[in-house]
Amino acid sequence: MLTSRSHAHPLRRSLARAWPRPGWKTAGAFALLCSTVAWASFPHAPALGGDEQREWRALGIGPLSSGGETAGAMAQTEAAEPIPFAPIRASAPVPAPQPLPLGPGPIRVRGVAGDGLYWSLRAAGVSPQAAAEYLAALATEIDVGEVGPNDTFDLVLSGDRSLLYAGLGRAGESALELVKWSANGRSQWIDAANSGRPAPAESSGFIMPAQGPVTSYFGYRYHPILHFTRFHAGIDIGAGWGSPIVAAADGQVAAAGWAGGYGREVQIAHGGGVVSLYGHMSEIVASPGSYVRAGQVIGYVGSSGLSTGPHVHFEVRENGTPVNPLSVRLTSAPTVDPRLAQAVKARLQQLLSVRARG
16 A cells, blocks of 8 residues: 655654764764774874973974973983093183283384284284274275285384374385374374375365254245245254354354344355355354364354244355355365475384384
């Protein structure tokens, strides 16, 4: 007798609900079960001892805050073989430099540059300060890195062991004979061997007369007070009230006082028709007719004259015509003072008459 599907046996319907048809979820669960059983069947490594654990941590990569270690000692293995004794490599003792004793008069030190000029100086007893001063003196004439191992050094130190003379004998090159020369409150190194030759012409630009940004450049601009466009003959440097204003180059003060819209103003003549101007000062300290050097204070920042706030109006004129101060360079003509050359050579002979150490 046939029955319809709607009248299937109750037990059969229960089994169908308990065991659903195979699908992706069933296959995934079965694969996870198999992998777990397989992993459990693998042999496990025995627990590591303390030394082995530290070695594995040292080989790993991790932050120190999480227990990472570096440079750990390797654990001994069966490949290690004991030796009866560990040989000690003999090394020659390094002699300590003997500093030059202080004395009432100068002292002369000579030697060979060797593998390192600085360390050869130190081995000869020259202090670190004097050795550095010697290298700096040589650097005014040559590249110190080009000093050869067979070159010879020659120094004369004062009683307090400051450097007075820096000589260097060079293989295949002319020797250096640098004399420390002081004049007008400044010291410089003069090569006595070349003191009679004219030095090449030097070209240098103006230094900025105040510390601050350029707030207005050279050229036509809209004037903030007059409210029309006109030519700005210099540059404006923004600086705080009372900040120092310095001379942009060596020269003679041509004018210092009140100058209408420029307020309190200083003008400096630098030769060759070049004049620099500094306006809107709060105070002037330079005197007309006095000579000033580059970097010397000539006044202080203010807002005098036709000005909207504290700043320096910096202007440069060549033969009366304003030029851009940021593009001007001064050239000093080469000069030779025969009296200076003779004085330097006489000083050299005096220094080289000092008895050498040892």
